[in-house]
Amino acid sequence: MTAAAAALFALPGAASAHDSAGRTYEVATWGSDHAPGTSRKPLRTVARCAELVKPGDTCLVHHGTYREQVTPPSGRKGAPITFAAYGDGTVTVDGTDVVTGWKDAGGGLVAADTALPLDPTENALFLDGGRAMEGRWPNSGSDPLDPSWAVAEKTSTDQHIDDPALPAGDFTGATVHLWAGSNPWSQQTGTVTATTAGALDFKGGNNRCAPLCMGDQNYRNYYLVGAKATLDQPGEWYYDKAAERLYLVPPKGGIGGHTVTAKHRSWGVDLSGSSYVTVRGLDLWGTSLRTGKDSTGDLVEGMRAQYVSEFSTLPMPADDELSIPPTEGNIVDSQVLHSGVQILGTGNTLRDSEIGYSAGTGVLVRGSGNTVTNSLIHDVGWMGSYTPGIEINGSGQTVTHNTVRRTGRGSIDVSWQLNGVPFHDNRIAYNDLSEAMRTSRDGSPFYVCCNLDASGSSVDHNTVHDADGQVGYYIDNSSGHFLLHHDVAYNTGTRGTFFNGHSDVSLGNQDHNSSYGPGISTAAVRLSGATDATGTYVSNDVALTPFEISGPGDPVVRDNLLPPTDPRYTDARNGELWLRAGSPAIDAGETVDGVTTGVRGAAPDQGAYEYGAPIWSSGCTLPGCSSRVRNDGWKATASDGSDATAAVDGDQGTQWKAGTAQTPGQYLTLDLGTPKSVSRLALDAGLDATGHPHGFTVSTSGDGRTWGAPVARVGGRSFTQDAVFPQATVCYLRIELTAAGDTPWAVDEIRLYADGPDAASTLQAEQAGVIKGVERGDAATGVLGTGDLIGFHQVRFGAGANRLTVRLASTGCGRGCSLQLRLDGPHGRLAGALPVRDTGGSDAWQEQSVTLPHAVTGTHDLYLVASGGHRVAALDWLTVRD
Template sequence: MRLRHLSVLGAVTALLTFPVQAQAAPSGHTYQVSPQGSDQAHGSRTSPLRTIGACLERVRPGDTCLIHHGTYREQLTPPSGTKNSPITIASYGDGPVTVDGTDRVTGWKDAGGALIAADTDLPPALDFNAVFLDNTRAMEGRWPNSGADPLNATWAEADATSTDQHIDDSDLPDANWTGATVHLWAGSNPWAQQTGTVTATASAALDFKGGNYRCPPLCMGNQTYRNYYLVGSKAALDQPGEWFYDKATHRLFMVPPKGGIAGHTVTAKHRLWGVDLTGSSYVTVRGLDLWGTSLRTGRSSTGVVVDGLHARYISEFSTLPMPPDSDLAVEPFEGNIVASRILDSGVQILGTGNTLKNSEIAQSAGDGVLVRGTGNTVTDNYIHDVGWMGSYTPGIEINGNGHTVTHNTVRRTGRAAIDTAWQLNGTEFHDNRIAYNDISEAMRTSRDGSPFYVCCSLNGSGTSIDHNTAHDADGQNGYYVDNYSGHFRLHHNVAWNTGSRGVYFNGHTGPSIANEDHNSSYGVGINVASSALGGATDASGSYFSNIIGPKPVTATQTGNPLPVVRSNLISATPGYTDAVNGELWLTPGSPAIDAGEKVDGVTTDILGTAPDQGAYEYGAPLWSTGCDLPGCQQRVRHGRWSATSSDGSNASAAVDGDINTRWADSTPQAAGQFLTVDLGESKTFDRFTLDAGRDTSGQPYGFALSVSRDGTHWGEPLAEVHGRSFTQDASLRHRTTARYLRITLTASGPAPWVVNDIRLYGEGPDAASTLQAEQATEVRGTDRGTAAVSLGAGDRLGMRATNIDGTHLTVRVAPHCERGCSLQLRLDRPDGRVAAEVPLNGTGDWQERSVPLKQTLTGSHDLYLVAKGNGRVADVDWLTIRSATAAPAT
């Protein structure tokens, strides 16, 4: 018999959402701040201060600044508290509290040439300027024009006659581009991007200086990749909202919106660090919003807690210079260009023993989060849309030792989702824990890398990378330990749709010592190796076991002792629940059950006669990855999708859920060609993703997305996409529900268009997917474990804005009630309408209970699972709402 149990972390009674009201320290004084206050006031509730800065001038250890709803255009520099009496800066709880790093630009005048201009000083270094039009990021003047999404860039392609410092391009407009910044994504294997300065222009040509490090892998010339664009020139201003700042005259130029600038608001960045804690320790910052600015602690900071931060547009820059020698932990050389801007972007958690939690970090040209120092914690954060400038700036950059990085959701990154840069970190990377993170949609502006990336020559002793999921990325691997690094232990990780491999340890003609991968599960979209160690001159002590995957597990047989590869299941049908949707847990009868071996330091609970192979122990509650904040779950469940092209041919490879299969049209791209996708049932979504793979020749030059409920009547396009990249997103203005999609080309191109994969995303989870109980956005009166939730009578868990189209509720539970107990599914409120009720009579092991809904549910609802009965009612693992005819994708 396989024993079953629930491991509980502890009681969770708070609703994790924004803003969060702070509680003052019992022994301290509380000051209140409001936009309607006065800095000469007492700071009481009835007589609040006007600025947060005035409050910070008054506080002492143990004191609190409670801040009322409003926008505060100032930089916060708190004093230090003490270990037992921290200083607290917190939202009062009556609405968003925004620390805004921008100031309004006024005094606009006609500047000729269909431009307007305003005289203004932009204080940050020129490379860090940012401008916003009506609270939306305005694009710096750019050629060729690009859309609003910086991770969906439009590139020019230089002619093959170009050389290292020279570009030929017959499409280049005749203009004086001298002084402009040229941004390069070029070379035979462009794993990073670079910038240079235009020194001279001629008809259809320009010369530039800078960039081109390590030619040929990363340089312009007659290379496989010759992508570039130009910014920082008045000549590029040609569409509404574009701007250019003339540093000599201190004038900001802009193409005005249609109808003129009247009635519109323009702001520009003035403060890089809206919350500057570089000289602070023992400070708690809770429930603040940041706009156009960021937060940082310092090297000497300790005891800082940042909780419930909501930060947008945290870092902006337009150049990628070589890091200064003073920042480098290794000898300077030209390859260190890849580490550009890592140390001067993102939300920065530096020092010792500091924490960032329960926060959303979004929109950054560089890092999402930089964690650096010793013993810091980054947990339960949602980090997305970062790293678009294409250096090694990731969602989370980890430098140093003893850090804990867990339960974060990181998606849509230019390169890696989680990364460490040895140029800045040095060769040590010991005793770090990186676990329970969900990392996806990485490698949007690069081709050689992975969602989790380590480079190079690092010693990872004591570091554990475990219980993570990597998927839907355009790089080569899910987890990539590159170039001579050793002593890294990976276990209980999951990867699918990550390209060549699930995990790769790259010796690269050097040592790759004592690296390990155990109990990991790899699924579809991996076509070379499930787990591999290659190219090593010495692979002593490496060990690979208990792995499930579709492709072999391999290791270079060098070293003493030789690498061990054993007890692995290589099969296209290992008994996964739903491989296409990443549900790689085992079903009854899987050959992986009880087929594994014990591994010291890895094997914990054994349910049965022996450990299982793979990442999930059969019969145990399912552990989950990522954060439990609103927005952390968005991927729409893949079902029985089908597709046909405009010529009537079958395009099923475009919708089979495997990024390594592809559909290609039979003729070069032409406006009007289309694909029609049948989702099999209605789905609710607000973002469509077209993955064209890492071969740039077939990327669409432009397309429009339309939807239909019946496959016959089509409305106007909901979104149009221009430009070319590995993966292109169509973001809808409003959430839509439809069964049929039509992707229609709007531009011509020299090669047939290609689709490797189509994915849908919705604001909120898809109830047809397996919704993990421990990822509920609201829990009240419950025990939340690492893989399940324990509910007592009257307890509940809630999931916000869940997209539903189904007829049956299924719950996986372990009941603890002899009689008279149930789980009620209620809509929109904890006491809302009962949509279904699951009776729970008797106690037992984990089991699936399915009941019909009282009526078919569609649309978006808040869902609440409420326990009724006496005492401890049940442990809940997961729930789904599906149609009775819906079957798992294969």
């Protein structure tokens, strides 16, 4: 995390330490729990402060690491109890304790006698501040969303695996993790009962067999974890619960000088018995936070939680956790209710927070009237069940303006099995959902199952994209009364939205004013399998592929813009699906009550963006919420000289495939055209599970001729493989194979990412990290006057950009009004000024540009500061490009 990002997360704690007139206590790592808790004599632990506070009181916590569990009492409405970072640095509630007493254990291992209190399947170990991998076979890299899988022979059966590559060793008692079947929508685990070289028996798993089972199936992936015999690479560990002994393969050079911590506390902040408690600016490491089913009025803000949940098995949910009689199919809901940050109860809020790295759920929202907003959830659900970025159960929930990316399955999930039939009056809006379905095949970023009644709920103004599943918005298995509108989908697989009756009803589902872009191969909207589709209503959509809508009940499908008509999207390759002048979608829609508001012109437009209105954006405004590198015409060539344009055309529906089987030395070269700041490369190889590179490196170059040593090495077998490396400005990248394979390698799409937003991308004004003197809307700011500003943290300019373009609206300012582009601070270096011309009204939007006197290079905080009048301009978006 950059210094600017760290500062932003610390701001909520410093900005409002005193929430009431109650007493204030201070806590510091240098204090004493026998002290009075004053500034000069602070307490030592947050837990001691929790014992002292009463309604209206505040605990201010100084910077440092606190290895403890915090269990506050309840405040009162109007007099909450507040736990807040003091503002002098990062405050971390750590769920791990240091492991000491390491001794040589023979065989290249060290061991420590230690009692780990959690269930053995929930243990987690950290080596020098990074997650250590539990011993496994085959070995895997550090990214749990890109695991290495063994592949069983087709002679395998329900409880038996044949694999000539399986080494000799005693794996009895190990967990076998299965990703298997003809169309595996979930993963399962079992327990090894017997092993020999090349074969093993196991029990458990294989629920719903077929199609989720081993044998002669399309998918026969598995790995082993949790056996001492798997320890063979530095950092791997195994815990013998009976002997209370922890084994570790030490780093090269020995364990000396290294720090090992083990997870001891599942809930670092436990609000399960608390109401009216505010937690502000406290970070979590190796632990999580929860409210309870009776909690109300709790507020969590400005929290950064990492490694919140860990588990290695997927047990069937308990009977009392299910809203329907338990069946084998409920294995899909394993661990959903036992992981993640949990916002339970009524009227509780999680906002302005980052939750990253969870084997299961990122955030669980359960109860009624709760809110999750402006938060970043990422790298979760890697165990491959239905644990999503955000799980929503109950009614009256508000989930808005969140960014969810890199999830094992769904980004946002709604489960009837856990929720029961009522799912009323929920709002799911302005969320950005991407890079989902990393370890599953049949699913979607937004997924609903099953038989759910969503009366009164709205799913609107969301964006789903760059996902490895089959659908963008998936209303599955007879769920009904979902209102979708003004949503966007691109690069989501075979469909954009799918209403699946699944041999039952699909009632009252609607989709209006949605925009579907490239990377949807068959149907932008599909309705099928319904015995009764009464109330289905699809209108005002814009798509690049046709619809497939059929079923009894007279579905209404009208006023949509479909192929072969070109909608004239602004930049579909980069997901900018708003309309250009002359689009046939302008004024071509019908009026839909409660949906087509803010109309410009003679009639509503078709699609998600009304031409002439501000362009709304989805996702959060925190550091890390924007990271995609703009593709402004990259070129790709293969080592055999062939054109690999399909790998970088922005469309996952096209594919480049090598002409021969994988061999070390084959490569693709990417020419970015202009130098770009890059720190992650995502290689999407599609869903056929045969074209994934078995191993590759990434190298960079400034001229395309001289290449340095590889900056990343990648293995694994997930649909998308990520190469992560130190951020650098480069013009060329090379992907080179390091392992052989029986089939040619294939690439559907290559995407690039980096810390901070790309100056060449469209920076939405309402997503600015800093806004001063003006209100932030859903699609623009209010009118800025002199001294008012918006700011973006750590914007990437690459090797240089010299033209500022701003979409704005202005009236009555007169001559002398301008927008100043300043770098690294509101009063920082002036990079240029845009003279503001009157557009004819504060709601009349126009693009205005200026050439900067000097190109801006590198990475800077960017500020746009108004000057010259009380009403200079309202802002929609800006770019800085060549």
